[in-house]
Amino acid sequence: xxSEAIIRFVLKAPSKSGCYVRKVVIDDDTTTPARxxxxxxxxxxxxxxxxxxxxxxxxxxxxxxxxxxxxxxYKIANVSRKxxxxxxxxxxxxxxxxxxxxxxxxxxxxxxxxxxxDVPLRHWCGDHSxxxxxxxxxxxxxxxxxxxxxxxxxxMSYELDRMTVERVRKEQDExxxxxxxxxxxxxxxxxxxxxxxxxxxxxxxxxxxxSRSQSIYxxxxxxxxxxxxxxxxxxxxLFNLLNITPTTVLVSGRGSVVKxxxxxxxxxxxxxxxxxxxxTSKISQ
Ligand SMILES: [Zn+2]
Numbered sequence: 001x002x003s004e005a006i007i008r009f010v011l012k013a014p015s016k017s018g019c020y021v022r023k024v025v026i027d028d029d030t031t032t033p034a035r036x037x038x039x040x041x042x043x044x045x046x047x048x049x050x051x052x053x054x055x056x057x058x059x060x061x062x063x064x065x066x067x068x069x070x071x072x073x074y075k076i077a078n079v080s081r082k083x084x085x086x087x088x089x090x091x092x093x094x095x096x097x098x099x100x101x102x103x104x105x106x107x108x109x110x111x112x113x114x115x116x117x118d119v120p121l122r123h124w125c126g127d128h129s130x131x132x133x134x135x136x137x138x139x140x141x142x143x144x145x146x147x148x149x150x151x152x153x154x155x156m157s158y159e160l161d162r163m164t165v166e167r168v169r170k171e172q173d174e175x176x177x178x179x180x181x182x183x184x185x186x187x188x189x190x191x192x193x194x195x196x197x198x199x200x201x202x203x204x205x206x207x208x209x210x211s212r213s214q215s216i217y218x219x220x221x222x223x224x225x226x227x228x229x230x231x232x233x234x235x236x237x238l239f240n241l242l243n244i245t246p247t248t249v250l251v252s253g254r255g256s257v258v259k260x261x262x263x264x265x266x267x268x269x270x271x272x273x274x275x276x277x278x279x280t281s282k283i284s285q
Contacts, residue, residue, distance in 0.1 A: 003032040005217060007048050010036070010056065023057045025188045027064040060183035061190045062102045065175075070095030072171040076164065084164045090153065094168075097123060100135035102184060110178075110185050117176040121169060126152030 010021045026032050037047035038054035047054065073091035076084050101120050105113045119130045123138075133140040141148045154161045174180075200219055225234050239245070 033058040124153040
């Protein structure tokens with residue numbers, strides 16, 4: 001979905017605004033970086049850009065990196081109880097810590113990030129020397145000179161905990177290679193784009209809109225067309241364009257959609273009005 005949008009943007013930016021794209025912040029996927037390379041005309045090559053626009057640095061969206069990383073811990077939480085002591089609750093908490101750590105390191109230089117790469121695992125094992133007191137409670141307590149009575153997540157005196165730590169370390173190593181740490185070394189945010197996507201999603205939800213590759217381009221077009229023409233006229237024009245006669249089911253379906261839209265407009269944006277009697281009965285319970 002987003003790779004197509006980025007390609008179009010990179011291709012059009014020089015002529016539209018005189019800008020050249022050198023860095024993009026994207027979700028953790030393999031398709032987009034492959035497409036942002038030079039198109040050498042070979043069959044196996046996925047590159048889509050001319051030489052003078054290629055060579056774009058792909059950075060990772062911190063929120064998405066956190067979700068991908070946390071997903072690995074959920075997987076560990078789902079293995080046998082004999083092989084791992086992690087629960088879904090632990091994985092959720094560890095994901096929050098990863099988010100804090102990403103925030104702690106994103107503005108530092110690459111060398112410093114590499115130095116701090118093992119902070120989350122150290123934190124879970126009870127070593128808070130490199131943690132930041134903005135998110136680590138134990139570090140904050142130590143800074144204030146008080147006694148920390150909190151138990152670490154992993155107690156290395158237990159065999160099961162040591163086995164779990166090995167699994168966690170294996171996953172961590174995958175996310176802390178120099179290449180992947182370089183991807184998080186930026187302070188850009190994609191929250192504005194997420195908001196735009198959410199706004200588009202209200203009109204054309206991703207899971208209900210079945211266009212080619214679920215592209216955001218088609219979803220945006222869909223929202224604009226239905227906004228300008230209305231659903232009924234849009235469907236009518238679409239069928240005329242395709243030279244198809246609508247079946248009875250579609251015509252009746254369209255009729256029900258039109259009626260539904262009119263009903264929603266009358267009742268105010270489709271929100272169900274809760275009768276006062278139900279509200280009061282819920283409160284009294
Ligand atoms: Zn800590």
